[in-house]
Amino acid sequence: MQPHHSRAASCDGDAIRHDDEAAFNCHQKQSPHKDDKPWHSYDTVFLNAKAGMDGVDKEKVQKVVYEMSKGSRYFENEKRKEAVVEQRIDRLRSQACLITAAGLASLEKVVDKKIGELEANRDLSRVWIHVDLDAFYAAVETQENPSLKGKPMAVGGLSMICTANYEARKFGVRAAMPGFIARKLCQDLIFVRPDFEKYSKYSELTRQVFREYDERFIARSMDEAYLDVTDICRERTISGAQVAEEIRHHVYEKTKLTCSAGVGPNRLLAKVCSDINKPNGQYVLPNERSAIMNFISALPIRKVSGIGKVTERMLKDVLDFFFSVGLAIGGSEPPQDEPRKSLSNERTFMATTDESFFSKKLEELAEALAVDMAKEGLQGRTLTLKLKTASFEVRTRAVSLHQYIFSKSDILLHASKLLKAEVPLSLRLIGLRLANFKGEMFACLSPSQRTLASYLNQNTSPYKTPGVTDICEYETMNSMPHRESSPKSIDQDNENEDLRLSFKAHVGRRLNLSYKSDGLQNPNYKHEDGQVVTSKRLDRDPLTHGTLQQSLLKPGETYLAGEEASIVLQRRGIDSCGSHFESKLCASWDSMEKPSTSLNVDALTCKAESEMGFRSSLLDSIGIEDQVAAESSTSILQIDRSTHVKSEATNLLQTSSFTWIEDFRCSVCGIEVPAELISIRQEHEDYHLAQLLQEESGGMGLWSNHNDSFQKQIGKRCLREESGTRRKLSKKDANCLPIDAYFVKNRFSP
DNA sequence: GCGGATCAC
DNA sequence: TATGGTGATCCGC
Ligand SMILES: Nc1ccn([C@H]2C[C@H](O)[C@@H](COP(=O)(O)OP(=O)(O)OP(=O)(O)O)O2)c(=O)n1
Ligand SMILES: [Mg+2]
Numbered sequence: 001m002q003p004h005h006s007r008a009a010s011c012d013g014d015a016i017r018h019d020d021e022a023a024f025n026c027h028q029k030q031s032p033h034k035d036d037k038p039w040h041s042y043d044t045v046f047l048n049a050k051a052g053m054d055g056v057d058k059e060k061v062q063k064v065v066y067e068m069s070k071g072s073r074y075f076e077n078e079k080r081k082e083a084v085v086e087q088r089i090d091r092l093r094s095q096a097c098l099i100t101a102a103g104l105a106s107l108e109k110v111v112d113k114k115i116g117e118l119e120a121n122r123d124l125s126r127v128w129i130h131v132d133l134d135a136f137y138a139a140v141e142t143q144e145n146p147s148l149k150g151k152p153m154a155v156g157g158l159s160m161i162c163t164a165n166y167e168a169r170k171f172g173v174r175a176a177m178p179g180f181i182a183r184k185l186c187q188d189l190i191f192v193r194p195d196f197e198k199y200s201k202y203s204e205l206t207r208q209v210f211r212e213y214d215e216r217f218i219a220r221s222m223d224e225a226y227l228d229v230t231d232i233c234r235e236r237t238i239s240g241a242q243v244a245e246e247i248r249h250h251v252y253e254k255t256k257l258t259c260s261a262g263v264g265p266n267r268l269l270a271k272v273c274s275d276i277n278k279p280n281g282q283y284v285l286p287n288e289r290s291a292i293m294n295f296i297s298a299l300p301i302r303k304v305s306g307i308g309k310v311t312e313r314m315l316k317d318v319l320d321f322f323f324s325v326g327l328a329i330g331g332s333e334p335p336q337d338e339p340r341k342s343l344s345n346e347r348t349f350m351a352t353t354d355e356s357f358f359s360k361k362l363e364e365l366a367e368a369l370a371v372d373m374a375k376e377g378l379q380g381r382t383l384t385l386k387l388k389t390a391s392f393e394v395r396t397r398a399v400s401l402h403q404y405i406f407s408k409s410d411i412l413l414h415a416s417k418l419l420k421a422e423v424p425l426s427l428r429l430i431g432l433r434l435a436n437f438k439g440e441m442f443a444c445l446s447p448s449q450r451t452l453a454s455y456l457n458q459n460t461s462p463y464k465t466p467g468v469t470d471i472c473e474y475e476t477m478n479s480m481p482h483r484e485s486s487p488k489s490i491d492q493d494n495e496n497e498d499l500r501l502s503f504k505a506h507v508g509r510r511l512n513l514s515y516k517s518d519g520l521q522n523p524n525y526k527h528e529d530g531q532v533v534t535s536k537r538l539d540r541d542p543l544t545h546g547t548l549q550q551s552l553l554k555p556g557e558t559y560l561a562g563e564e565a566s567i568v569l570q571r572r573g574i575d576s577c578g579s580h581f582e583s584k585l586c587a588s589w590d591s592m593e594k595p596s597t598s599l600n601v602d603a604l605t606c607k608a609e610s611e612m613g614f615r616s617s618l619l620d621s622i623g624i625e626d627q628v629a630a631e632s633s634t635s636i637l638q639i640d641r642s643t644h645v646k647s648e649a650t651n652l653l654q655t656s657s658f659t660w661i662e663d664f665r666c667s668v669c670g671i672e673v674p675a676e677l678i679s680i681r682q683e684h685e686d687y688h689l690a691q692l693l694q695e696e697s698g699g700m701g702l703w704s705n706h707n708d709s710f711q712k713q714i715g716k717r718c719l720r721e722e723s724g725t726r727r728k729l730s731k732k733d734a735n736c737l738p739i740d741a742y743f744v745k746n747r748f749s750p
Numbered sequence: 751g752c753g754g755a756t757c758a759c
Numbered sequence: 760t761a762t763g764g765t766g767a768t769c770c771g772c
Binding site: 068069072073074075078156157158159160161162176177178179180181306338340341342343344345346347348392429431433463 | 760761762763764765766767768772
Binding site for chain 1: 751752753754755756757758759
């Protein structure tokens with residue numbers, strides 16, 4: 001269950017026959033008669049390995065699930081989603097084909113370096129324990145009603161079950177399975193309605209135990225926790241295994257519930273371990289490099305928290321990716337309490353188009369949300385409406401307000417507006433969520449997060465509207481006099497204001513100018529001579545939010561945006577190898593027709609894109625050198641802070657004679673990165689930039705080692721990005737691919 | 751910032 | 760007959 005909330009899952013509270021099952025999982029091996037066993041093509045989470053499901057007849061489960069599902073709207077939607085994933089995989093595959101042998105060779109160097117750095121910083125000295133209660137809801141129910149003992153039982157209803165006990169799991173019954181399918185698998189299955197109050201109570205009991213061993217333990221959910229027992233092991237000179245035994249014993253004494261534990265040098269590994277000898281068991285991974293590497297190389301990737309059904313499939317077909325997991329890096333640093341970031345509620349009902357019914361639901365949801373917000377004393381400024389159509393398609397619609405809200409009436413007011421724009425349509429679910437809470441302003445500035453990118457991008461994103469209320473908080477946090485009303489300069493009175501936007505582009509490549517605003521009506525951008533360049537709307541009607549394309553950037557040229565804006569591109573310099581240059585883009589508005597929100601800051605942004613369509617990151621996002629800064633309003637404090645740092649940084653990079661020698665070798669550290677690997681290059685440039693920045697602000701040695709936080713950020717980016725570096729794998733028997741399979745010795749394709 | 755998706759539990 | 764609710768995060772716009 002969710003870490004924050006005690007209320008939870010409802011857990012209960014056709015049509016067309018399709019013959020094209022091959023649409024599912026066409027990546028899998030085709031049998032000679034492909035319509036032989038159509039259920040093989042329906043990929044569900046229910047076949048994935050899970051504790052207590054070893055002896056299950058998977059073939060039967062798959063068939064039953066398929067038979068019960070096919071033709072339903074749910075099933076049809078799953079099929080649609082499958083097709084989209086298939087497309088994503090195809091795209092990755094074709095991008096991977098573009099990588100040259102030279103590119104791979106260079107990449108390997110980058111990777112080796114990165115691996116060395118990561119390993120050097122890895123901390124295997126701590127002892128983490130992950131504790132996980134066995135069949136938690138079901139165990140609690142059995143505890144309170146012992147007659148259930150030994151019988152197959154599920155908590156939930158015929159629509160959905162939350163979990164099942166181990167007797168039921170023998171039949172393939174498990175969490176997130178619809179009850180009516182579960183009953184098909186196990187005729188005698190007993191259903192018990194969930195009672196979340198009870199589970200909270202037991203959860204608190206277990207936490208009392210955890211607290212004794214680590215008062216700063218991390219609760220991952222009602223039934224899971226991470227404990228750092230390094231100190232206990234040292235003080236009492238006992239092993240992690242012994243501590244785990246003790247904890248499990250204590251938990252049992254207190255609750256009469258059994259749990260399982262995993263012991264390892266970090267949370268990621270401890271979590272994997274706790275699953276191994278479940279139920280009522282534990283597994284210890286010694287703090288030795290060799291043992292850890294053996295363990296990991298045989299580990300099916302799906303066991304790693306964060307790798308789900310889709311990611312697993314993508315990894316099977318394409319991809320490298322796993323530096324950090326492969327290196328056993330993941331959460332050994334001391335725990336930090338994560339503040340809540342959003343609060344939501346949603347309800348499923350019989351699909352309908354009845355708008356008065358929607359209104360009623362919306363009111364209930366607003367009410368409940370207001371109560372929960374009040375309970376935690378929270379206010380938020382981003383409200384999101386969630387809808388699920390009768391065909392199971394999920395949509396969200398959000399607004400970010402200039403005021404924090406929390407009351408039912410405010411929530412309902414804005415939620416109604418959002419919904420109104422969507423009707424008429426047939427829905428089966430409505431939900432509301434509030435986020436961007438008051439007071440979380442500097443949460444993102446915790447040391448581990450203060451990386452170059454997030455630091456510079458703060459308040460600089462072209463998509464982010466400068467929140468008036470943010471500014472008030474800024475004042476509060478700095479003990480400055482509170483201002484009753486927010487500065488108006490951002491929202492109004494923006495006549496005769498200049499914006500100068502700086503950017504960086506690649507010579508000869510495409511420059512996109514994009515704009516977004518509430519007030520501008522898709523202006524036609526023109527050359528000075530009045531000729532329209534190009535104007536292309538994106539798919540975001542009725543909001544204006546579009547892209548303008550100019551095929552070749554010509555320094556010094558002037559463009560006009562309709563009658564209202566003029567943009568001046570001024571060349572500032574070309575680097576020695578001629579592949580980059582810094583330039584200046586100026587935009588000025590002579591007059592505006594009552595733009596509704598923050599138009600002067602947000603109306604015009606630009607970014608440079610490569611021909612391959614990669615979005616350049618940090619440096620290409622727009623820094624706003626704010627002429628508005630002439631104003632004395634407090635808003636300037638924020639805008640100024642980020643843009644100042646950024647322009648300084650850009651300047652630094654420019655004057656530091658950083659360049660790609662022969663368009664290939666880094667002039668600072670000599671590493672070789674071919675031009676095709678755009679995002680690797682970008683990352684590398686960011687990296688040197690960060691060093692410069694640190695030098696500027698912290699006084700560290702100029703090209704010295706990275707600090708931890710920056711490292712981690714890079715590592716993360718490495719995990720997710722770089723489709724360009726991915727490599728096709730032989731996809732034999734992909735069902736249980738160990739991580740070793742992803743470290744292919746021969747990186748060159750024939 | 752927004753919207754779609756993925757993931758965990 | 761019938762496929763959940765809460766929260767977080769990431770990517771591409
Ligand atoms: N999709 C899910 C998964 C879990 N849960 C709830 C019910 C579980 O009892 C509880 C804990 O989840 P676990 O994944 O730890 O599963 P169990 O504790 O039930 O079983 P076990 O840990 O023995 O595998 O969370 C849920 O509501 N919906
Ligand atoms: Mg559990």
